[in-house]
Every structure is written in structure tokens, then in C-alpha cells.
Amino acid sequence: MSGAREMTPARLVRRLGFWLAAIALALWSLAPVYWIVVSSISTRIELYSVPYKHWIPRAPTLQNYVDVFTTGPKYRAGGFLPSATLLYSGVRNSLLVALLAAACLSLLASLAGYAFARLNFRGRSFLFFMMLLLVPLPVWVSLIALFQLMSVLGLIDTRLGLILLFVSYGAPLYVWLMQTYIRATPRDIEEAALIDGASRFRALRTVVLPVALPGLVSVFLVAFLTVWNAFLIPLIFTNSEAAQPLTVVLSLFIGQYEVAWEAMSAAAVVTMIPPILMALFFQHYVVRGLALGAVQ
Amino acid sequence: MRRIRSEERTAYLAILPVGLLLACFVYYPAISTFLMGLTDANPRVQGLEGSAHFIGLRNYGQMLGSGEFWASVWRTVLIVLMVLPLELAIGLAAAMILNEQFRGRAVLRTIAIVPWMLPPLVNGFTWSWILNGDYGALNGLLYQLHLVTTYHHWLASPSAQLFWVAVAQVWTRFPFAMVVLLAALQSIPQDVVEAARVDGARPAQIFRSVTFPMLLPAFTVALAVEFIVTFQIFDVIWSLTAGGAAGQVINPFTKAVMILNYEVVFRNLDLGLGSALAYLILVLSMGVGYVFVRMLYERGA
Structure with a gap:
């Protein structure tokens, strides 16, 4: 134009x-x-x-x-707690779970991604295939047995349980993403470090990851956003303020007979802040990862 | 030899954590849910300690023979049929706008990506407030534009509910189609388009015979992905029309397959039937998505 x-x-x-x-x-x-x-x-x-x-x-x-963050006695949902208590715990749970799950995923995806991208080992292509098979697998085909397993382990309604689930169900995608990023880094500097006597893990940390940093940042941000936005998993695996994230807290308010929309909107805007910040400042990193992981 | 051995050990160490998690929390429960679909497990019938019986494929037979199941498949198909054309049309239009060079392009791109970044649950909530029959913004807007004379209850009828679910879903997902199609548009070599222009082709002609054929692969990918995503729609319905929070009855008129699955498992506690249903939905969504891609590719080739 x-x-x-x-x-x-x-x-x-x-x-x-x-x-x-x-x-x-x-x-x-x-x-x-x-x-x-x-x-x-x-x-x-x-x-x-x-x-x-x-x-x-x-x-x-x-x-x-x-x-909504102080008095909030107007509506009570999810038991008999005032909205302020639920919102505070929601913000805390959402932040903790999303940050820790994203951090774990970044670490584990770097390790496994490096192994698949650069190392030779027996069963490599078989294991890679078994992992890729899970990329498009939706969580609900394992939901029922998973619920029983989590009950036995005492992980229902805990943040640890949510983190474990998000890491497990995100891992195939993010390992695959990391291995494509690591594959794209030049081999020669890594080999120079290995000849200098560095261990593989040291080479990964000091030479490979710094080069693959944009990819790592992308994995971290997309994982954070996905966990922050998630609803079905926490809806099923949490039932109190001990672990309920913001999305579930909001859904509890919606179910009330009378909704105070002005207060509800304030709570919704709080939930929107991290995603909007991502769109504003980290679009470049997030869009690519999200587009690739869209099937999930 | 030693070097290789140690490389192998390093590799196994590096994939061990992910491998353990996938084995324990994905493979084991996925297989065990599938097996449960072959039983009559239902804690309401057998009690928490009671044991279920193997009943073969009877759950699948029961699902495939139930009107409730096919009604929910039909609702889901209706939503898909409304969402896919709208979403791809808006996505394509948005991609073509952003493919031009103009001032404010980066800003518009950012604005258009926002709906996709937001939690779908919140998007459903946002639309339910906009569509509110007593105080909603859509009513206010149409009234002030003199297009209606009284406020209207937009979500009153079952078909209207499905329609607005589709609109909220399109709003949530169109940036995905936009991003995929924009990437494809930008990879079209400019000299091909320029050559067609020099030969005197009109813009519409260029689009039909140059641009669109080159967009087809990206179009197919977006279509298949969005088919699967829309078929498994849950969050938007939950906050817009389902009304099932806090143990209330789930609105039957927008009970898409995933909502039905939730109800069968977590309301009726029919674990065997619910497991079978989960795998039926998987086969339907993935299978149809796959057929889609094959068909379009064969036609394109």
C-alpha cells in the first residue's frame, strides 16, 4: 500500500x-x-x-x-469462601503451577531434546516414535485411570499433582520442539568443547543451550501460557483453594445465580494480564511455538 | 567403543525423567482407560471397592446405539460446520490484510493475535456478558444504532446457543488460521505475482489462479487442525452456555461430545462407558481430520 x-x-x-x-x-x-x-x-x-x-x-x-480482592462477600462459590480468598489462592496457584511447570518442561525438554538431536543410542528412533505418538493425544483418553492413579498417589487437589500432569502431557511436544532447535545449532563449537574435555552435559549447558536460547525461551513462554490458560485438567484434578487456578475460580463464579458482572470483569481482566503481556512483548516467541503445538 | 558406551549412558540419563513421566502418567493411564472401556466399571453400581466385569465391546455398542450420543455428535458437527468456514474466511482475510505493507501493520498484527492468547474459558465468559439479554453490550450497540427497538435474549433458543458458541470459538481461534496463512502468503515468491500482473491479470484472477493454489497446503493444515480442535471444544461452551458449574444440571442444548464425556464420567460416574466414549471421540476427531487432509491433498495434487 x-x-x-x-x-x-x-x-x-x-x-x-x-x-x-x-x-x-x-x-x-x-x-x-x-x-x-x-x-x-x-x-x-x-x-x-x-x-x-x-x-x-x-x-x-x-x-x-x-x-473482589478485599471484601468480596457479595458472592460465595466453591464452598463457602468469600471471592477474595478464592481469587488470591487462584492467582497464587496459577502463577506457581505455570512457572514451575514451564521451568520443569524447559529443563527436561532441553535434556531429552539434546539426546534425540545429538546422541547415538540403541532404541533412539523407537523411543522418539513412541514419544511423537503422544503429541496429538488429548489428555481425556487417559483421564479416568489417571484420576484413580492420582488419588492413590494422594496428588488430587495439589499443585504438585497439577505440575506433574502439565509436565507429562506437555513433554512430547516440547521435547520435539527443543530437538528441532538443538538440531539447528552448529555442531563444531560443541565438538571443540568436547575435545577440550567437557562432558556432554557441560557442553549442553555452556555451548549448545546459549545458541538455542530463542528456542528455549519459546518453550518456556508457550508452556507458561498453555498452563495458565488450561481449564479441563485443573477442573477435574482440583476441588479447593489449595490448588484451584484462576480459570477454575472464574468458572465457579459464573455458576452462581446472580453474577456481579463488574466484579467478575475485574477478575477476568486479572486472568487476561499474562496472556496480553505475552502478545505485546513476546509475540515472536509465542506464536511459532503455539502454531507448531496447535494440535494438542 | 568406550566413548560410544558413555554417550549411550548420557543419552539414557537425559531422556530418563521424561520417559518415566510419560510411562507413568500418560501411557499407563491411557492403556488402562482403554481397558476400562471394556468393562462395566461404575462406582455407583459396584461401590468403591467392588470390581467391574469384562464386557467386551458392549460399551461401544451401547454408545453407538444411543440417541444421546448421536445427538451430541450432531451438535458438535453443527458447531464445526459453522466454525470452520467462518474461521478460515476471517483468518484468510486477516492474513491478506497483514500481508500488505502499511503503517500500523505490527500493531494490527498484535491486536489480532490477542484473542488466541487468552484463556478460552475467559473468552466464553466475555461473550456471555456481551450477549447478556438484560444489560449486554450487543443489545446496547444495536439499540444505539437503531437496529433493534428492544433488548433481545440472544441465547434464548437452542440453535441460537449453538450459533453463539460457534462465534465465540471463531473469535478465539481465527488468529491461528491467520498466522498459518500469513506465513504461507509471505513465502509466495513475489516475482510470480508480479509476472501475472504484468501479463494483465486482475487482482481477483491473480488470487484465484496464483495465490490460492499456493496457499492450499497451509489451508489444508489449518482446516485439519481446526477440525480436531473444534470437535473437542469444551472450555468456551463451559463458560458460555453449559451452565454446569457447582453441580448444576448441564444445559443439554449445547452438549457437544466433550461435554457429554464429562457428564458421563464425572456426573454419572459411568467409568466404563465414559472410557469407551473417550476413545470413540478420539477416533472420530483424528480419523475425520486425517480423511480431510488426504482428500484435500489428493484433489490438490
Whole structure:
């Protein structure tokens, strides 16, 4: 769309159409998010005004955030806990589980990815195949036996249990991703380090991973985002504030008879913050990994 | 020789943690769930300590013969049939917009990716607030544009519920199609397009006979992936129309296959039947997805 050329009527129409389409795309993508954000900073009176809505709040307020995170006695869900208690534990659980699962996945995927990319061992292609087989396998085909296994192990409703599950079900994809990234790093510096007497693990840590760092960052961020957004696994494997993440806490509020939408919106916006930060600052890393892992 | 031995030991050490996790938490429960699908396991019938009986493929027979199952497959297929064309059309349009050079391109790209980054559960919630019949933004907007005179309950009828589930799903997933198609668009060599233009082809002609054929592989991939993803839709329905939180009855009108599976297992505790259903859904989604890809590739070749 360079504008240097002469403006004929046909070209003018085409440009106008293009900009209309671009604006439509922006509105379609952004409007629902905008409305949730506006709802979260509106007063109840403005938000519930009919038939005219206040598209821009006249008296923007953070009171809804204060309410859901402090008093929050308006609605009780998931037992008889006030919403503030549930939200605090939700934020804590979501952060801890997502951070630790992403860290474990980065570490384990680097190790296994390195082995598959660079080392020779018996059963290599068989094991690789057995792992790839699991990449598109959805968690629910093993859910029932998994539930019994987790009960026996005492891991129901624990953050440790969630981390174990997310790491196990994410591992095939992220190992595969890491091995493609490591395969793309040059071999010669690694061999130089090995000749200098470094062990394989040392070479991985000091020579290979620094080169494959963008890939590692991508694995970490995509894993974090996937765990943060997950709903089905925590819905089934948690049942109290001991481990329930934000998504499950939100779903408990939705189930109530009367929803206080202004407060609910504030809670939803809190859940949206990490994903939006990812889109803003780490898009490059996240999009590639997510696109490759889409089948999961 | 020693060098090789030690390399092998290093390799086994490096894959051991992942291998153990996959064996214990994926392979073992997956196989054991499959086997449970061949039994009549149901703690409500047998009690927690009671033992289930091997009944062969009877669970599969029961599922395939039940109207409830086929009704939920039909609902899911309806959602898929609404989602796929809409999503790919919007994804393609968005990709073609972002393939142009213009000011604000990076910003628009970021904006358009946001819905995909958000938790699908939250997206369902967002849309349920927008569609709210008493105070919703869609009502307000249409009223202020003088397109309606009274507020409308958008989720009142069963077919409307399926439609809005599809819309929320399209909103959540279109950036994926956009990203895949944009990558394909950018890999089309510009000189081919330029040559067609020099030969006097109109933009529509160029798109039909140059751009689109080269997009076909990416299109097929997006279609197959999105078929599988949409067939297994759960989160968006859960927060938009299912209404099953806190032990309440699950809304039957949007009971897609995954919601049915959840209900059979975690509400009815029919573990044997639920296991069989899980594998039926797997076969249906993967199988149809695979056939899709084959068909399109053969037609393209």
C-alpha cells in the first residue's frame, strides 16, 4: 500500500476498502476485550444502564478490583469462601503451577531434546516414535485411570499433582520442539568443547543451550501460557483453594445465580494480564511455538 | 567403543525423567482407560471397592446405539460446520490484510493475535456478558444504532446457543488460521505475482489462479487442525452456555461430545462407558481430520 503513486479513483476506492477492512479486523479482535476492561472499571450504575450503554466510563474506578480482592462477600462459590480468598489462592496457584511447570518442561525438554538431536543410542528412533505418538493425544483418553492413579498417589487437589500432569502431557511436544532447535545449532563449537574435555552435559549447558536460547525461551513462554490458560485438567484434578487456578475460580463464579458482572470483569481482566503481556512483548516467541503445538 | 558406551549412558540419563513421566502418567493411564472401556466399571453400581466385569465391546455398542450420543455428535458437527468456514474466511482475510505493507501493520498484527492468547474459558465468559439479554453490550450497540427497538435474549433458543458458541470459538481461534496463512502468503515468491500482473491479470484472477493454489497446503493444515480442535471444544461452551458449574444440571442444548464425556464420567460416574466414549471421540476427531487432509491433498495434487 505505498502511497507514492498517483491517486486514480479506482486506487482510491481500493485503498478505502483496505482501510475499512483493517479497521474492521481491529474492532472485531479488540472490542470484546475492550468491553471487559471497560466493565471492570465502570461503576455498577453505569454498567447496568439500559438501553444506552456507557462505552467510555464517565467515572472510571478501580473499586471493582478492590472489592473482589478485599471484601468480596457479595458472592460465595466453591464452598463457602468469600471471592477474595478464592481469587488470591487462584492467582497464587496459577502463577506457581505455570512457572514451575514451564521451568520443569524447559529443563527436561532441553535434556531429552539434546539426546534425540545429538546422541547415538540403541532404541533412539523407537523411543522418539513412541514419544511423537503422544503429541496429538488429548489428555481425556487417559483421564479416568489417571484420576484413580492420582488419588492413590494422594496428588488430587495439589499443585504438585497439577505440575506433574502439565509436565507429562506437555513433554512430547516440547521435547520435539527443543530437538528441532538443538538440531539447528552448529555442531563444531560443541565438538571443540568436547575435545577440550567437557562432558556432554557441560557442553549442553555452556555451548549448545546459549545458541538455542530463542528456542528455549519459546518453550518456556508457550508452556507458561498453555498452563495458565488450561481449564479441563485443573477442573477435574482440583476441588479447593489449595490448588484451584484462576480459570477454575472464574468458572465457579459464573455458576452462581446472580453474577456481579463488574466484579467478575475485574477478575477476568486479572486472568487476561499474562496472556496480553505475552502478545505485546513476546509475540515472536509465542506464536511459532503455539502454531507448531496447535494440535494438542 | 568406550566413548560410544558413555554417550549411550548420557543419552539414557537425559531422556530418563521424561520417559518415566510419560510411562507413568500418560501411557499407563491411557492403556488402562482403554481397558476400562471394556468393562462395566461404575462406582455407583459396584461401590468403591467392588470390581467391574469384562464386557467386551458392549460399551461401544451401547454408545453407538444411543440417541444421546448421536445427538451430541450432531451438535458438535453443527458447531464445526459453522466454525470452520467462518474461521478460515476471517483468518484468510486477516492474513491478506497483514500481508500488505502499511503503517500500523505490527500493531494490527498484535491486536489480532490477542484473542488466541487468552484463556478460552475467559473468552466464553466475555461473550456471555456481551450477549447478556438484560444489560449486554450487543443489545446496547444495536439499540444505539437503531437496529433493534428492544433488548433481545440472544441465547434464548437452542440453535441460537449453538450459533453463539460457534462465534465465540471463531473469535478465539481465527488468529491461528491467520498466522498459518500469513506465513504461507509471505513465502509466495513475489516475482510470480508480479509476472501475472504484468501479463494483465486482475487482482481477483491473480488470487484465484496464483495465490490460492499456493496457499492450499497451509489451508489444508489449518482446516485439519481446526477440525480436531473444534470437535473437542469444551472450555468456551463451559463458560458460555453449559451452565454446569457447582453441580448444576448441564444445559443439554449445547452438549457437544466433550461435554457429554464429562457428564458421563464425572456426573454419572459411568467409568466404563465414559472410557469407551473417550476413545470413540478420539477416533472420530483424528480419523475425520486425517480423511480431510488426504482428500484435500489428493484433489490438490
